[in-house]
Each structure stands twice: as C-alpha cells, then as structure tokens.
Amino acid sequence: MRNRPGALEWSYRLMLAVIKPLRGLSSGGELRWLDRLVRPVERLTKGLVFDCRMCGQCVLHSTGMTCPMSCPKNLRNGPCGGVRLNGNCEVLPDEPCIWVEAWERSKKMSHYGPAIHELRPPLDWNREGSAAWVNEMKGLGEPEPEGWSPRAEQ
Numbered sequence: 001m002r003n004r005p006g007a008l009e010w011s012y013r014l015m016l017a018v019i020k021p022l023r024g025l026s027s028g029g030e031l032r033w034l035d036r037l038v039r040p041v042e043r044l045t046k047g048l049v050f051d052c053r054m055c056g057q058c059v060l061h062s063t064g065m066t067c068p069m070s071c072p073k074n075l076r077n078g079p080c081g082g083v084r085l086n087g088n089c090e091v092l093p094d095e096p097c098i099w100v101e102a103w104e105r106s107k108k109m110s111h112y113g114p115a116i117h118e119l120r121p122p123l124d125w126n127r128e129g130s131a132a133w134v135n136e137m138k139g140l141g142e143p144e145p146e147g148w149s150p151r152a153e154q
Contacts, residue, residue: 005065005105008049009112012061015133022137031134038131056127056135062115064105069123071098076120121148 039054046052046067050060053069059076060067068076072091079099082090087100106116121144127135 005108006110008065009061009109012065013111019133019136031138034137035131035134038134039129042131042133054129055123056130056132057123058132059120061112062118062120064102064109064113064116066098066102066105068098068102074123075099076123121145
C-alpha cells in the first residue's frame with residue numbers, strides 16, 4: 001500500500017473531509033480522551049504503512065505519503081546535501097533517502113503532489129507522540145510560529 005500514493009491520497013482526502021467540519025470544535029485538553037483512544041490506532045496503522053514517528057503534525061499528504069520524520073536527521077523540508085548518487089541516505093547508506101522516495105511518490109499524486117514544493121513550518125516538538133488527526137480536529141495540525149514565513153526575504 002505504501003507504494004500506492006494515489007490511493008493513499010484519496011483516503012487522506014476522505015478522512016480530511018470527515019475531520020474538516022469538526023475543526024476548532026475543541027481546544028486545549030478537551031479532547032484528551034479522544035487522543036488516548038485514537039493515538040494507539042494511529043500509531044499502529046501509520047507506523048506499519050508509513051514508518052510514522054508520531055510527531056503529532058502529520059505532513060504525509062505534502063511529502064508524497066512518505067513520513068519525513070523517518071529521516072535520520074528529521075528533515076521536514078527536503079533532503080540534506082548528502083544524498084548519495086544512488087539515491088541512498090548518507091547516514092544509512094544501505095537505505096534509500098526518504099526524500100528521494102517522497103519526490104518519486106509525489107509525482108503519482110494528482111491533488112497534493114505539487115505540495116512537495118512548499119516549505120513546511122518547523123515542528124512543534126510539544127506535540128510529539130500525540131494523534132495528528134485529533135490535533136487536526138482541534139485546528140492544531142501544522143501551526144506556523146509567530147513571525148515565521150514560508151518565503152525567504154530577498
């Protein structure tokens with residue numbers, strides 16, 4: 001299933017359609033009970049399919065349905081300068097660079113594929129281990145820190 005990003009994109013869009021109307025329904029700890037319920041299911045399913053590291057701010061849809069947190073350097077915005085000529089990781093030379101995989105998979109995604117070109121905000125490590133879908137429901141999916149801009153000033 002992991003190598004079928006188009007089908008995964010479709011399932012993501014379906015799940016988002018269910019979650020989106022519930023955004024902002026609760027803030028703070030009001031949905032802790034739901035997080036405790038969803039977290040083990042999310043950890044199991046996303047762990048098996050995507051090697052998910054439970055960052056709590058999932059960007060699979062914008063990274064070719066490849067978890068950037070599985071990069072040994074935790075890079076969320078593209079590969080380091082050490083990708084080997086064969087496409088393997090500089091840290092784990094016997095494994096493919098997850099960003100090479102993300103790039104190839106993003107080409108197979110009609111809706112979110114182009115999002116691989118977008119700069120993602122830095123990770124809020126306080127959400128590590130929480131359920132990304134519950135965070136999305138709370139409107140906390142991918143927060144932009146104050147003063148952060150995806151466009152570098154020229």
